[in-house]
Amino acid sequence: xxxxxxxxxxxxxxxxxxxxxxxxxxxxxxxxxxxxxxxxxxxxxxxxxxxxxxxxxxxxxxxxxxxxxxxxxxxxxxxxxxxxxxxxxxxxxxxxxxxxxxxxxxxxxxxxxxxxxxxxxxxxxxxxxxxxxxxxxxxxxxxxxxxxxxxxxxxxxxxxxxxxxxxxxxxxxxxxxxxxxxxxxxxxxxxxxxxxxxxxxxxxxxxxxxxxxxxxxxxxxxxxxxxxxxxxxxxxxxxxxxxxxxxxxxxxxxxxxxxxxxxxxxxxxxxxxxxxxxxxxxxxxxxxxxx
Amino acid sequence: xxxxxxxxxxxxxxxxxxxxxxxxxxxxxxxxxxxxxxxxxxxxxxxxxxxxxxxxxxxxxxxxxxxxxxxxxxxxxxxxxxxxxxxxxxxxxxxxxxxxxxxxxxxxxxxxxxxxxxxxxxxxxxxxxxxxxxxxxxxxxxxxxxxxxxxxxxxxxxxxxxxxxxxxxxxxxxxxxxxxxxxxxxxxxxxxxxxxxxxxxxxxxxxxxxxxxxxxxxxxxxxxxxxxxxxxxxxxxxxxxxxxxxxxxxxxxxxxxxxxxxxxxxxxxxxxxxxxxxxxxxxxxxxxxxxxxxxxxxxxxxxxxxxxxxxxxxxxxxxxxxxxxxxxxxxxxxxxxxxxxxxxxxxxxxxxxxxxxxxxxxxxxxxxxxxxxxxxxxxxxxxxxxxxxxxxxxxxxxxxxxxxxxxxxxxxxxxxxxxxxxxxxxxxxxxxxxxxxxxxxxxxxxxxxxxxxxxxxxxxxxxxxxxxxxxxxxxxxxxxxxxxxxxxxxxxxxx
Numbered sequence: 207x208x209x210x211x212x213x214x215x216x217x218x219x220x221x222x223x224x225x226x227x228x229x230x231x232x233x234x235x236x237x238x239x240x241x242x243x244x245x246x247x248x249x250x251x252x253x254x255x256x257x258x259x260x261x262x263x264x265x266x267x268x269x270x271x272x273x274x275x276x277x278x279x280x281x282x283x284x285x286x287x288x289x290x291x292x293x294x295x296x297x298x299x300x301x302x303x304x305x306x307x308x309x310x311x312x313x314x315x316x317x318x319x320x321x322x323x324x325x326x327x328x329x330x331x332x333x334x335x336x337x338x339x340x341x342x343x344x345x346x347x348x349x350x351x352x353x354x355x356x357x358x359x360x361x362x363x364x365x366x367x368x369x370x371x372x373x374x375x376x377x378x379x380x381x382x383x384x385x386x387x388x389x390x391x392x393x394x395x396x397x398x399x400x401x402x403x404x405x406x407x408x409x410x411x412x413x414x415x416x417x418x419x420x421x422x423x424x425x426x427x428x429x430x431x432x433x434x435x436x437x438x439x440x441x442x443x444x445x446x447x448x449x450x451x452x453x454x455x456x457x458x459x460x461x462x463x464x465x466x467x468x469x470x471x472x473x474x475x476x477x478x479x480x481x482x483x484x485x486x487x488x489x490x491x492x493x494x495x496x497x
Numbered sequence: 498x499x500x501x502x503x504x505x506x507x508x509x510x511x512x513x514x515x516x517x518x519x520x521x522x523x524x525x526x527x528x529x530x531x532x533x534x535x536x537x538x539x540x541x542x543x544x545x546x547x548x549x550x551x552x553x554x555x556x557x558x559x560x561x562x563x564x565x566x567x568x569x570x571x572x573x574x575x576x577x578x579x580x581x582x583x584x585x586x587x588x589x590x591x592x593x594x595x596x597x598x599x600x601x602x603x604x605x606x607x608x609x610x611x612x613x614x615x616x617x618x619x620x621x622x623x624x625x626x627x628x629x630x631x632x633x634x635x636x637x638x639x640x641x642x643x644x645x646x647x648x649x650x651x652x653x654x655x656x657x658x659x660x661x662x663x664x665x666x667x668x669x670x671x672x673x674x675x676x677x678x679x680x681x682x683x684x685x686x687x688x689x690x691x692x693x694x695x696x697x698x699x700x701x702x703x704x705x706x707x708x709x710x711x712x713x714x715x716x717x718x719x720x721x722x723x724x725x726x727x728x729x730x731x732x733x734x735x736x737x738x739x740x741x742x743x744x745x746x747x748x749x750x751x752x753x754x755x756x757x758x759x760x761x762x763x764x765x766x767x768x769x770x771x772x773x774x775x776x777x778x779x780x781x782x783x784x785x786x787x788x789x790x791x792x793x794x795x796x797x798x799x800x801x802x803x804x805x806x807x808x809x810x811x812x813x814x815x816x817x818x819x820x821x822x823x824x825x826x827x828x829x830x831x832x833x834x835x836x837x838x839x840x841x842x843x844x845x846x847x848x849x850x851x852x853x854x855x856x857x858x859x860x861x862x863x864x865x866x867x868x869x870x871x872x873x874x875x876x877x878x879x880x881x882x883x884x885x886x887x888x889x890x891x892x893x894x895x896x897x898x899x900x901x902x903x904x905x906x907x908x909x910x911x912x913x914x915x916x917x918x919x920x921x922x923x924x925x926x927x928x929x930x931x932x933x934x935x936x937x938x939x940x941x942x943x944x945x946x947x948x949x950x951x952x953x954x955x956x957x958x959x960x961x962x963x964x965x966x967x968x969x970x971x972x973x974x975x976x977x978x979x980x981x982x983x984x985x986x987x988x989x990x991x992x
Binding site: 212213214215216217227228229231240244245248251252255258259262263265381427428429430431 | 509514515516517518519520521522525527528529530638672673676679680683685688920923924925926
């Protein structure tokens with residue numbers, strides 16, 4: 207079988223590589239000695255070549271909440287990352303973007319990677335779900351919940367030894383469907399797959415069930431293949447009052463706190479309709495510029 | 498009462514662009530957001546690059562601006578193959594066969610993205626420095642991806658890629674070769690290591706970095722040429738001039754130019770193989786010192802002076818062909834040169850050598866052969882296209898950039914990658930490069946060579962995103978770039 211599109215690589219002018227294949231759109235970057243950076247990027251690219259093909263082969267299993275264990279390495283990591291959150295309804299697909307980012311990050315890092323091996327920082331950004339590693343210092347992450355207006359958002363500070371290697375964001379405005387009304391839920395976790403799954407579930411929990419301002423459509427009407435099947439997903443959110451926004455945020459915040467207490471994730475930032483709330487210590491809230 | 502007619506559910510289609518094979522509902526996009534179902538047709542949402550015939554076009558990002566239906570002719574717009582997609586293996590016509598009117602003439606442009614297994618890059622590096630012996634292997638990430646070829650005037654030449662390295666060696670060799678070519682052709686910097694030679698960072702249109710040092714200038718000429726150019730200017734300011742060069746070292750008093758305008762013999766003797774009077778080959782080994790030699794002390798190329806002609810106090814200027822190295826000497830009582838400060842009277846001439854050097858650049862020509870099945874996407878009679886190109890009835894452009902077409906069989910061409918739109922190249926894991934290619938000819942000539950006339954779409958419709966029936970993937974976006982070269986659609990240049 208042949209497809210019109212195969213994995214493609216574009217070198218960006220700033221030295222990063224963009225890897226695309228079907229729905230995967232990754233930007234990978236590394237810092238360190240020229241030689242170490244070049245070989246890290248080339249390892250990342252090599253690891254990318256077969257990813258979509260392997261995942262596509264197990265899609266029916268990955269789109270369902272139960273079944274036989276999948277075979278592929280990424281598929282198994284997706285299963286493991288989502289298993290933490292059962293018995294809530296979740297399929298391995300909730301962590302696919304993060305699991306791919308984790309896989310590329312692992313490929314880019316050498317055994318005993320670090321300054322002695324020429325690398326100081328490696329980032330695999332899979333359409334906003336990010337796997338990252340750095341040897342020293344701290345990484346500052348700007349969280350923007352409103353790309354259309356580009357207003358300033360919260361900020362996360364991630365020290366090298368924090369154990370945070372995954373960042374993922376979910377919301378109803380994003381590329382995948384959400385059952386909630388969060389504009390963006392950003393999760394900092396030990397790996398991107400876990401962050402991805404947690405962000406999906408917390409974003410689902412940011413909700414106002416029965417509120418008439420929210421338009422919902424069965425997921426399979428929008429995407430016949432969706433792992434969410436006939437479950438209702440949000441397609442529009444009308445004007446909300448401030449108390450409504452806060453009620454929705456509180457529901458998500460409670461779940462975020464639960465995940466933090468259970469040690470599943472490190473920190474969470476939630477935003478609805480210009481309101482923002484954080485859980486965990488790594489995130490500093492700033493007032494939205496347009497408030 | 499009539500029964501209410503059931504509303505027909507919109508048809509969902511299966512996308513075959515990638516292994517995910519999404520089912521896409523009408524009016525929605527697939528998981529990638531790049532392929533969509535518009536009324537049952539699969540539409541590719543990637544931007545097609547359009548060249549605009551004006552010095553500076555605003556880059557119009559994908560769908561930033563919908564096509565407003567301005568009336569346009571081929572005098573203004575040229576559809577490049579960048580982003581056009583391909584109908585490889587070309588069992589059906591090329592994705593875009595576009596009709597336009599240029600200065601009143603009906604023209605056809607066939608637009609496709611070719612997959613080139615036979616392709617590579619010819620790299621010209623403006624430097625005198627010895628980067629490696631002829632035929633020495635050129636490596637990227639440790640893999641051999643090409644070799645050093647015959648040097649040209651003031652420049653070192655590399656021949657990279659080609660079918661042997663792409664598909665004839667190990668898997669890694671092919672992958673690295675493909676990645677390096679892709680980066681070079683898209684204008685990115687690559688690191689190249691030459692066996693027994695230099696390590697270089699090269700990117701098209703930028704100064705090369707050789708062994709960690711950025712090259713500033715290419716030499717003004719060989720040593721002999723430099724002697725000729727400056728013979729009159731140095732006359733009366735110094736008794737002897739030696740221009741040190743890896744190719745030909747020039748000696749003023751012996752050189753024809755010096756003799757004609759009256760330079761006296763100085764008694765100098767050069768170690769090295771004399772070619773003609775005042776011109777010496779192989780005064781030293783090639784290297785990264787004076788004038789592309791391995792010299793750090795230029796005196797090592799001088800033999801003892803002839804006592805009959807030399808005299809104490811005689812002045813000598815030694816200079817390299819870029820003016821980068823220069824030293825001034827006077828002979829002592831034993832006729833041994835002793836270095837002195839450069840006198841002010843000689844500084845302008847050394848500076849002038851520098852000023853006359855052109856900036857050193859690395860340039861990259863993409864070279865490929867468009868044979869095989871690509872031609873059937875253009876015409877039902879593939880050899881007709883080859884003949885039409887050879888007889889200059891059909892013009893070939895690569896992303897709108899002009900090509901140098903090789904005479905002889907096939908469609909083998911070279912094109913300057915800096916003249917193409919950004920990121921014009923892609924690759925497939927074969928490994929092979931994907932490059933845009935357009936064939937432009939008069940409509941009558943296209944019909945005569947067996948062109949797919951029933952698949953032609955007018956320029957205005959192509960710009961709206963319409964295609965002929967051969968294309969499953971309708972393009973809905975476009976991106977404009979200013980043309981960097983001669984306008985590709987010039988009927989006058991065609992026979």
